[in-house]
Amino acid sequence: QQQVKQSPQSLIVQKGGISIINCAYENTAFDYFPWYQQFPGKGPALLIAIRPDVSEKKEGRFTISFNKSAKQFSLHIMDSQPGDSATYFCAASSETGNQFYFGTGTSLTVIP
Amino acid sequence: KAGVTQTPRYLIKTRGQQVTLSCSPISGHRSVSWYQQTPGQGLQFLFEYFSETQRNKGNFPGRFSGRQFSNSRSEMNVSTLELGDSALYLCASSFDRGGGTEAFFGQGTRLTVV
Numbered sequence: 001q002q003q004v005k006q007s008p009q010s011l012i013v014q015k016g017g018i019s020i021i022n023c024a025y026e027n028t029a030f031d032y033f034p035w036y037q038q039f040p041g042k043g044p045a046l047l048i049a050i051r052p053d054v055s056e057k058k059e060g061r062f063t064i065s066f067n068k069s070a071k072q073f074s075l076h077i078m079d080s081q082p083g084d085s086a087t088y089f090c091a092a093s094s095e096t097g098n099q100f101y102f103g104t105g106t107s108l109t110v111i112p
Numbered sequence: 113k114a115g116v117t118q119t120p121r122y123l124i125k126t127r128g129q130q131v132t133l134s135c136s137p138i139s140g141h142r143s144v145s146w147y148q149q150t151p152g153q154g155l156q157f158l159f160e161y162f163s164e165t166q167r168n169k170g171n172f173p174g175r176f177s178g179r180q181f182s183n184s185r186s187e188m189n190v191s192t193l194e195l196g197d198s199a200l201y202l203c204a205s206s207f208d209r210g211g212g213t214e215a216f217f218g219q220g221t222r223l224t225v226v
Contacts, residue, residue: 031212032212032213034214034215036217041219042219042220043116043118043202043217043218043219043220044155044202044217045217046214046215046216046217049214051212089154089155093212094212095212098145098160098167098168098209099145099157099160099168099170100145100147100155100157100204100215101157102147102154102155103154104154105154
């Protein structure tokens with residue numbers, strides 16, 4: 001059973017556009033939601049993370065929106081650049097847990 | 113501050129052999145987790161070590177094992193390799209135990225079983 005569901009599987013965006021990736025979870029015990037960016041041949045790099053006590057967190061061009069009642073969270077990449085082309089993973093974990101549950105990943109391509 | 117170091121970066125092994133992968137966490141980090149990444153299954157949790165003790169184990173057969181040393185460095189071992197074990201094995205380092213803390217990944221070890 002997939003603990004975290006991620007969509008879309010792939011995304012193509014024009015340079016300067018907004019990229020939006022969505023994730024949903026079921027386990028209400030989850031209280032930490034990071035996003036990772038992975039380039040080919042590299043390990044996932046922590047991009048931004050949020051806890052459920054806030055509805056939005058912004059770092060530069062990257063914003064997480066969090067909807068606790070809907071058990072959904074999303075990553076928005078503003079002014080998308082070709083260098084943002086990578087695979088993005090959402091994840092979830094709980095304070096008392098010992099593992100992250102990852103979404104299946106979104107392959108983002110930003111066209112110049 | 114040095115990141116998470118995994119060695120070797122690439123490995124080719126024959127079915128039936130065993131393999132040992134190494135992970136050096138970020139200095140000061142005490143928790144090390146291992147994940148298997150494949151195109152079909154995505155990122156799947158293998159196990160987590162904290163203060164030399166395995167705290168949690170994912171749904172993998174007993175052929176997958178690991179350990180952590182007093183300096184927090186960790187190794188994972190896969191015995192009797194199968195073709196399906198071909199994957200990118202990732203190590204994640206955290207300051208403390210618990211899934212609610214930031215985790216930083218290494219570059220991974222690409223294991224190919226032939």
